[in-house]
Amino acid sequence: MLGELEFERPVTELKKKIVELREFTKNADVDLSDEIEKLEARLEKLEAEVYGNLRPWDRVQIARHPERPTTLDYISHLFTGFFECHGDRFYGDDEAIVSGVAKYHGLPVTVIGHQRGRDTKENLRRNFGMPHPEGYRKALRLMKQAEKFNRPIICFLDTKGAFPGKTAEERGQGEAIAKNLFEMAGLTVPIICIVIGEGASGGALAIGMGNHVLMLENSWYSVISPEGAAALLWKDAGLAKKAAETMKITAPDLKELGIIDHIIPEVKGGAHRQKAEQALLVDNYLKRSLKELTQYSKEQLIQHRYDKYRSIGEFTFATDPVAIK
Numbered sequence: 001m002l003g004e005l006e007f008e009r010p011v012t013e014l015k016k017k018i019v020e021l022r023e024f025t026k027n028a029d030v031d032l033s034d035e036i037e038k039l040e041a042r043l044e045k046l047e048a049e050v051y052g053n054l055r056p057w058d059r060v061q062i063a064r065h066p067e068r069p070t071t072l073d074y075i076s077h078l079f080t081g082f083f084e085c086h087g088d089r090f091y092g093d094d095e096a097i098v099s100g101v102a103k104y105h106g107l108p109v110t111v112i113g114h115q116r117g118r119d120t121k122e123n124l125r126r127n128f129g130m131p132h133p134e135g136y137r138k139a140l141r142l143m144k145q146a147e148k149f150n151r152p153i154i155c156f157l158d159t160k161g162a163f164p165g166k167t168a169e170e171r172g173q174g175e176a177i178a179k180n181l182f183e184m185a186g187l188t189v190p191i192i193c194i195v196i197g198e199g200a201s202g203g204a205l206a207i208g209m210g211n212h213v214l215m216l217e218n219s220w221y222s223v224i225s226p227e228g229a230a231a232l233l234w235k236d237a238g239l240a241k242k243a244a245e246t247m248k249i250t251a252p253d254l255k256e257l258g259i260i261d262h263i264i265p266e267v268k269g270g271a272h273r274q275k276a277e278q279a280l281l282v283d284n285y286l287k288r289s290l291k292e293l294t295q296y297s298k299e300q301l302i303q304h305r306y307d308k309y310r311s312i313g314e315f316t317f318a319t320d321p322v323a324i325k
Contacts, residue, residue, distance in 0.1 A: 192286065
């Protein structure tokens with residue numbers, strides 16, 4: 001099984017039972033087709049119940065699945081002729097952020113995204129997907145280049161946060177993130193951001209200020225991780241599940257709050273189950289966003305981005321607040 005998650009155990013156990021019965025019928029002169037058919041019907045119902053009623057913590061677990069598609073996975077499925085660019089021209093290269101130029105259905109685009117590793121060795125090389133300042137400066141260098149050549153920018157967000165270590169602070173982590181936010185607000189090309197896994201804090205937002213922000217169904221996006229919030233609120237990171245329930249960090253919550261624009265559905269069980277099929281689902285929404293945004297003028301793109309972020313946090317009282325005593 002692909003890294004069974006805690007809430008999936010009933011489904012996994014039933015699948016194992018079906019496999020065992022099929023193996024048994026091969027080696028014994030017994031017809032168990034009726035029993036297998038009943039179990040398969042039960043499995044279908046159970047999967048609909050489990051995956052159709054996911055709790056916030058369940059979605060966090062799916063977002064963290066080690067086999068979940070990364071930026072490079074989506075690049076290989078969605079783009080052609082990807083040419084990766086390295087270095088920030090100030091300090092060095094940061095492999096926690098992948099950036100380069102590619103073609104999307106024949107249209108030249110700039111692609112930027114967080115990149116975590118598949119195993120310990122790659123995670124160490126990519127710093128577990130937590131960028132240093134040079135990673136954000138590399139991203140900004142590619143964004144400014146995209147503006148110069150009038151290329152749309154597509155960003156994939158998937159990070160536990162910007163690297164909080166001493167070396168990152170010495171090289172200006174806060175300044176790098178702030179500058180990216182400032183510069184992205186005024187870019188004159190379309191920016192589409194897609195949260196594909198974890199979207200934590202300024203580490204995600206530093207490449208996440210887009211005209212359209214899309215989010216995979218089982219991703220999460222927040223100012224802090226559930227563990228961090230639990231440690232701050234209740235002095236116990238073990239209460240992360242409780243924090244996830246109250247933080248409004250899932251795609252349905254964020255869509256309702258107006259923080260994201262569209263939810264990209266995932267294949268049953270999570271994006272890691274069928275990567276190629278999941279890439280097609282992303283492709284459908286990405287094409288739609290690009291078709292809309294490429295119709296805007298440079299001035300309209302900036303105004304669109306401005307209006308989007310100014311409207312976040314606005315709400316209407318159901319009752320006149322003056323009358324409430």
